[in-house]
Amino acid sequence: MTTAGTLTQAAAEIDRLMTLHPKGFDLSLERITRLLARLGNPQDRLPPVLHVAGTNGKGSFTAFSRALLEAEGLAVHVHTSPHLVNWHERYRLGVKGGRGQLAEDAVLADAIRRVAEANAGETITVFEILTAVAFLLFAEHPADAVVMEVGLGGRFDATNVIRHPAVTAIMPISLDHQAYLGDRVELIAAEKAGIMKRGRPAVIGYQEFDGARDVLADTAERLGCPTALYSQDFLAHEEFGRMIYQDEDGLIDLPLPRLPGRHQLANAAAAIRAVKAAGFTLSEQGIEKALQTVEWAGRLQRMPKGPLLDLAPEGAEVWLDGGHNPGAGQVIAETMVSFEERDPRPLVLIIGMINTKEPIGYFRAFAGLAEKVFTVPIPASDAGLDPVALAGDAADAGCPAEACGSVAEALARVAALFKTAPKAPRILIGGSLYLVGSVLGENGTPPR
Incomplete structure (x- = not known):
């Protein structure tokens, strides 16, 4: 994906990095950990983080989580990848009482320059630099929450330096990126489960494959994570043109999500449960507003x-x-x-x-x-x-x-x-x- 129109300052900085560092992924946490230490470990100075992995649905989860939190008047930083048209889409900065805005070009370009300077030309991937940029921006701008989407896999993804996430969420797992993650859903699930942290809440979204669900549930149990499993601890279904959501707190009758597709009911349910598990209070009116205003470009x-x-x-x-x-x-x-x-x-x-x-x-x-x-x-x-x-x-x-x-x-x-x-x-x-x-x-x- 390339930036449309005139090359922005941020895109120019990233193009320069592309000539210096390898493209693609090199799954390891050593380089990003070293770089973040030089930056003062901004990943340890973030608001509560909702960390999400999955083969499919993690983008929708991110969009729903952001909408839910913003509907309650909270400022929400959001990191996603890849972008569709402009690099700035990866960095949405929260606005108290309003809609988060894509990082301004000068702000993003400055953050990229500072991260590159801290790296001092050492071997690293561009994705790792761009992930460090997210941590730096989110630490420097006040907000109430961060929604952080995994780039690839989970265990060795550059985002997996968050030591104490407010919640981790694993969305539907199927075969993808087999060269990096394995050729069976159980192997892929094990990589995705790598974002779970001992004792921290975990939400497991709808899983088509029993093998993937079992790996995720077993990992959460081994780590002592308070766990919510789709269809067991929470669920959603359509009834008379409405979305019925249910968890241990009861049943809520809601409008259907604005994002089309029956699968979005399960994605919305996972986001509702994860936001609650992260310690945020959601009102029924706020959930209704979020479902009716949620946006996610390029996905149906x-x-x-x-x-x-x-x-x-x-x-x-x-x-x-x-x-x-x-x-x-x-x-x-x-x-x-x-x-x-x-x-x-x-x-x-x-x-x-x-x-x-x-x-x-x-x-x-x-x-x-x-x-x-x-x-x-x-x-x-x-x-x-x-x-x-x-x-x-x-x-x-x-x-x-x-x-x-x-x-x-x-x-x-x-x-x-x-x-x-x-x-x-x-x-x-x-x-x-x-x-x-x-x-x-x-x-x-x-x-x-």
């Missing part, structure tokens, strides 16, 4: 108007989602089915992926559901899968597919395909957060 996001969207067929419904693994494919497909029940339309996918993903498993969720798949390259990425090969993967999974040179070309082909159709299509653009970021940038509608 209705595409806003813009020059790129104008290429779609008139009347088309266009959605963006950066989900990229088989588990994400399944929940997105289920959401598309629910949309179909509400408003029947032919479904078309425009998909690009990077070469660390499992395309066939993703596409298999849409077999018999997607009328057509157009595969596209990912701009400004040398890790993108070749669209022709990706179209072959889609076909192998049972989805009719053809390759295109860009999202714009794909939208034009969709427009031609449905020119005389009785109903405009529903279009899903996704398969990669990199592609989603590119689309939002090209459409002139980056996250705010």
